[in-house]
Amino acid sequence: MRFFGWTRQLGGTAAGLVLALALLLGTATNAVAGDKIYLKDGRVIEGQIVRELSGSVWIDYSIGGVSQSGAFFAASAIDRIERDADSAPAGSDPVRAAAEDSKKLPPKRSGVPRGVVITLEGMVGVQFAAQPLHNSIEWLEDNEIDIVVFKVNSGGGYLLEIPKMHEVIHDEYKPRFRTVAWIESAISAAAMSSHILEEIYFMRDGNYGACTGWSGALVAVEGLELEKVLYMMERVSAQGKRAPEIMRSMQIEDPLSYNRNQDGQITWYNTDEGQYMVNPAGRILTFDSAQAAECKFSKGTTNDLNTLTKMLGYNEIEWVGKQVSGEIFPISQPEADMRAWREGVTKAEERMGSYFQKYQLAVQNAAGTADLKERGSFVGLARRHLAVIRSVAKTYPTLAYVNGLSDDWFREQERMLRDLLRP
Amino acid sequence: MKTQRNRVLAAAIAGVLAVAGAVGATGIGASVAAPVAVSAGDPPDQLVFKDGRVIKGRVLEETETHVRFLVIVAGIEGEQTYKKADLLAIDRGPEDGGTKAATVNADNGDGADRPEPAVDSSAPAVYVVNIEGYFGRDITPTAVRQIAKDITKHRPQYVILAIDNAWGTLGGQEFGDDVNQFDQLWLTEDIEPIFTKELPETLGYKPKYVAWVKNAMGGAAFLPLNFSTIYFSSEGRIGGIGRLEEIYGSTGDERVREKQFSLRLGHARGMALNGGYDARIIEAMARTDYVLSYRIDNGKPVLIEGEPNPDLNEVILTDDGKGENEDTIQERARGLGNDNLTITADIAKTIGVSKGTVDDLDSLLFELEIDRNYRLIDAREERIREQWTRSIENAERQLRDLRQEYDQIQVAGERRERQAARSRQIATLRKMISILERYKEVIGVRMFRMPPQGMWDVPTMETIIEQITQEQMKDRP
Numbered sequence: 004m005r006f007f008g009w010t011r012q013l014g015g016t017a018a019g020l021v022l023a024l025a026l027l028l029g030t031a032t033n034a035v036a037g038d039k040i041y042l043k044d045g046r047v048i049e050g051q052i053v054r055e056l057s058g059s060v061w062i063d064y065s066i067g068g069v070s071q072s073g074a075f076f077a078a079s080a081i082d083r084i085e086r087d088a089d090s091a092p093a094g095s096d097p098v099r100a101a102a103e104d105s106k107k108l109p110p111k112r113s114g115v116p117r118g119v120v121i122t123l124e125g126m127v128g129v130q131f132a133a134q135p136l137h138n139s140i141e142w143l144e145d146n147e148i149d150i151v152v153f154k155v156n157s158g159g160g161y162l163l164e165i166p167k168m169h170e171v172i173h174d175e176y177k178p179r180f181r182t183v184a185w186i187e188s189a190i191s192a193a194a195m196s197s198h199i200l201e202e203i204y205f206m207r208d209g210n211y212g213a214c215t216g217w218s219g220a221l222v223a224v225e226g227l228e229l230e231k232v233l234y235m236m237e238r239v240s241a242q243g244k245r246a247p248e249i250m251r252s253m254q255i256e257d258p259l260s261y262n263r264n265q266d267g268q269i270t271w272y273n274t275d276e277g278q279y280m281v282n283p284a285g286r287i288l289t290f291d292s293a294q295a296a297e298c299k300f301s302k303g304t305t306n307d308l309n310t311l312t313k314m315l316g317y318n319e320i321e322w323v324g325k326q327v328s329g330e331i332f333p334i335s336q337p338e339a340d341m342r343a344w345r346e347g348v349t350k351a352e353e354r355m356g357s358y359f360q361k362y363q364l365a366v367q368n369a370a371g372t373a374d375l376k377e378r379g380s381f382v383g384l385a386r387r388h389l390a391v392i393r394s395v396a397k398t399y400p401t402l403a404y405v406n407g408l409s410d411d412w413f414r415e416q417e418r419m420l421r422d423l424l425r426p
Numbered sequence: 427m428k429t430q431r432n433r434v435l436a437a438a439i440a441g442v443l444a445v446a447g448a449v450g451a452t453g454i455g456a457s458v459a460a461p462v463a464v465s466a467g468d469p470p471d472q473l474v475f476k477d478g479r480v481i482k483g484r485v486l487e488e489t490e491t492h493v494r495f496l497v498i499v500a501g502i503e504g505e506q507t508y509k510k511a512d513l514l515a516i517d518r519g520p521e522d523g524g525t526k527a528a529t530v531n532a533d534n535g536d537g538a539d540r541p542e543p544a545v546d547s548s549a550p551a552v553y554v555v556n557i558e559g560y561f562g563r564d565i566t567p568t569a570v571r572q573i574a575k576d577i578t579k580h581r582p583q584y585v586i587l588a589i590d591n592a593w594g595t596l597g598g599q600e601f602g603d604d605v606n607q608f609d610q611l612w613l614t615e616d617i618e619p620i621f622t623k624e625l626p627e628t629l630g631y632k633p634k635y636v637a638w639v640k641n642a643m644g645g646a647a648f649l650p651l652n653f654s655t656i657y658f659s660s661e662g663r664i665g666g667i668g669r670l671e672e673i674y675g676s677t678g679d680e681r682v683r684e685k686q687f688s689l690r691l692g693h694a695r696g697m698a699l700n701g702g703y704d705a706r707i708i709e710a711m712a713r714t715d716y717v718l719s720y721r722i723d724n725g726k727p728v729l730i731e732g733e734p735n736p737d738l739n740e741v742i743l744t745d746d747g748k749g750e751n752e753d754t755i756q757e758r759a760r761g762l763g764n765d766n767l768t769i770t771a772d773i774a775k776t777i778g779v780s781k782g783t784v785d786d787l788d789s790l791l792f793e794l795e796i797d798r799n800y801r802l803i804d805a806r807e808e809r810i811r812e813q814w815t816r817s818i819e820n821a822e823r824q825l826r827d828l829r830q831e832y833d834q835i836q837v838a839g840e841r842r843e844r845q846a847a848r849s850r851q852i853a854t855l856r857k858m859i860s861i862l863e864r865y866k867e868v869i870g871v872r873m874f875r876m877p878p879q880g881m882w883d884v885p886t887m888e889t890i891i892e893q894i895t896q897e898q899m900k901d902r903p
Contacts (some may be wrong), residue, residue, distance in 0.1 A: 056474070056515055057856055077476065083895070158689070188696075190689045208696030215685035221678020256681055287684045289692030291705055329627050353885070360889040368896050380899060 039085040040076055086387055108146045118150035118320045120332040125345055127160025127192035128401040133167035135344040139337035140175055151180045159191025162216055164401055168196035173242055186211050198250055199243045204311060205292040205301045212289035214253040246271040258284040261298055269299060308332050351395050362388040369423050382420050389416055470519030475512055490817055550583035550796050553803045557589040561645040563873035567616045569814040573807045574625050580803045585633045589650060590640035603761040603768045608667040610645020611694055613871060618652050638790055639664055651698045657790055658771035658780045668766025670712040703779060704729050710767040714747035720777055727778045743767055818868060821861050822875045828858050829877040844901055848894050855887045
């Protein structure tokens with residue numbers, strides 16, 4: 004199912020809204036949570052549902068002040084479930100402990116810099132976002148981090164997130180840490196976000212470019228909007244200390260070539276006059292690792308953190324975090340937080356249309372019944388779904404923005420629901 | 427829920443004791459393990475039963491119907507086999523390099539599943555993976571991952587990927603060389619790291635990979651290029667990714683179409699660079715207007731972008747496909763065109779993609795210089811592949827039945843009957859959701875046969891469940 008195409012079709016009007024479910028697994032339980040399970044034997048269990056699977060649930064609740072953690076109730080025993088207004092349906096994954104690296108690190112060893120690797124993955128503006136990077140600054144400073152490597156693997160995303168990425172990288176990260184990009188795949192908005200970094204390294208199968216803006220059925224951004232983006236990236240190229248011609252050839256079909264003098268200095272052209280042709284006219288540029296190294300766009304190519312350490316000019320870097328099998332770098336707290344962010348927003352996206360439909364159904368059922376008591380039940384249900392939507396909008400501002408979930412819209416829904424309760 | 431927890435613990439211990447005490451117990455191998463090594467840290471996996479019981483331990487093997495599980499309770503381990511029909515979920519924990527692996531009993535009567543002891547260098551172990559069937563259906567990350575688990579058990583020095591994928595429709599109609607399945611690249615990007623990253627990480631060493639190409643078309647074309655050692659069979663070919671510029675037809679603006687081509691080629695070129703090949707081969711395979719030639723300098727092939735210079739004995743590989751250069755339909759039908767590069771055995775040898783042409787395993791092993799001293803692993807990969815394919819077929823059948831069942835449920839009669847009917851509707855929808863989620867990697871590439879009356883996607887079905895639930899709310903006495 005093409006969520007993002009569907010999302011864009013719905014647009015930003017009240018009629019075209021979609022909802023998302025904010026779900027951050029492993030977060031602290033809410034002591035006053037009010038999820039209710041109505042059992043077929045007549046009992047009602049009130050607590051916080053921590054896991055759901057095929058209709059069966061696990062719930063934290065208390066009996067006579069004694070906590071019961073993760074009590075299981077099979078689907079066959081459950082009549083219905085009512086969820087607390089502020090809670091969201093639990094996921095089906097097991098609840099896992101939070102990352103163990105939140106405590107401050109011991110002092111650095113003399114002469115050995117500290118580094119972290121943070122992955123930027125998923126859709127720009129959704130999973131790949133400025134907000135979690137901003138949130139990690141404090142931890143990075145408290146733990147005396149010197150080097151931050153952004154390992155990029157993304158196929159692009161929303162244009163509106165790019166300036167936010169530039170701002171957080173250029174204004175918050177670069178003044179504090181040596182900040183570099185390590186490219187696995189940076190396409191479109193991902194490349195444009197990374198372009199503000201002066202140091203870019205590639206993985207062997209890395210790719211970078213294809214930055215043409217578009218929407219809908221492959222319709223290009225044109226006219227004034229295009230000029231604005233071209234200009235934005237000219238300025239970003241200057242901040243990243245690289246020739247503007249390179250990004251231009253990634254955005255529009257200008258050719259790209261270069262000369263190299265005896266000192267190895269490179270002069271770029273958006274024509275074919277250079278000695279070395281990188282991108283012919285009529286094409287859009289995407290670098291591979293060999294091309295990027297050849298023209299010194301990248302400072303080196305490696306799949307290995309130890310080699311990257313050497314390329315950064317160090318014999319040793321204390322790469323902070325927990326070693327995890329299958330990972331080529333240790334997982335630090337900022338990286339764990341980034342993964343939690345991605346997981347939460349991904350779950351929200353996956354349920355987006357479903358929750359909007361559930362809200363609409365509740366409103367329709369409320370509007371369609373003459374019985375006041377029944378209408379009240381449906382309005383209550385609609386309010387619970389609306390609360391979930393509001394929670395998502397607050398947690399994921401970009402999702403809210405692209406789906407038109409403004410304060411005005413929420414106010415309008417509340418007014419409508421109040422009106423429905425009138426006799 | 428003390429009672430709940432006591433039941434869980436009691437059941438787990440009972441399971442361990444049953445393993446420890448009984449020979450020939452139902453569902454368990456012929457001989458049983460005495461309780462053995464203590465595991466460090468929390469057991470990574472757990473089984474969740476339909477009655478709410480949770481047993482912690484480690485999944486040893488999973489088939490279509492059963493799970494063989496190492497139960498770990500208070501440091502005591504024992505093997506038990508459970509029916510999947512009794513399970514709600516199999517929770518697999520994250521791999522943790524710090525956790526010590528439990529010692530598996532030495533005599534469980536099932537030699538095929540026993541990890542192989544380390545092989546000394548005089549008898550290298552060879553594991554052959556047959557990459558056969560339809561890419562995206564029979565060849566998927568899930569199937570490959572299961573095969574990788576089997577490879578891990580045997581710890582081979584050599585892994586031979588014998589690539590011979592089906593090239594045609596599910597109905598059996600064969601494709602020509604000029605059919606484009608470039609976008610199967612994304613599937614290859616999910617499969618390739620299982621071999622190049624996950625498996626070496628799990629093994630603790632990188633085996634020698636050899637790609638043996640019999641038919642590598644569409645998405646399968648990208649796979650061998652990730653490996654530095656490729657051999658071809660005489661009839662072998664790599665292709666099926668040509669005419670990239672036609673995949674969007676005339677949809678949208680040309681600039682955006684070019685962007686789409688560019689990003690795809692960027693990804694694909696990366697794979698070729700991974701294997702140490704000239705990335706321009708990808709351009710020649712994909713873009714019709716890309717002109718590539720070659721010459722031989724001191725016995726080594728040199729690729730040249732552009733028309734060949736006959737004075738330098740340069741030879742055309744692909745022309746620009748325009749005007750009189752355009753392949754005729756006769757050439758296209760016979761796979762003899764040169765608008766796009768299809769790498770045959772001869773071309774592969776000439777341009778340095780393959781190290782040689784062999785038509786049987788013995789000849790390949792001879793080329794690898796291990797023919798006199800090797801050990802061919804009695805692998806389960808064929809059984810794994812067959813099980814996976816069968817599971818897809820079963821799932822397709824089950825989904826068809828469930829869809830029909832759903833359509834036949836009537837919400838009518840007394841309130842109790844209506845409630846029961848709605849419950850059945852919800853249960854049927856949940857079962858269908860479970861199937862769609864399990865096979866989403868096959869469904870995503872349209873290799874899953876859907877019921878003839880059509881199928882909703884998962885979010886739509888969840889909305890339908892909500893609709894039914896709200897109908898239930900309205901239907902009160």
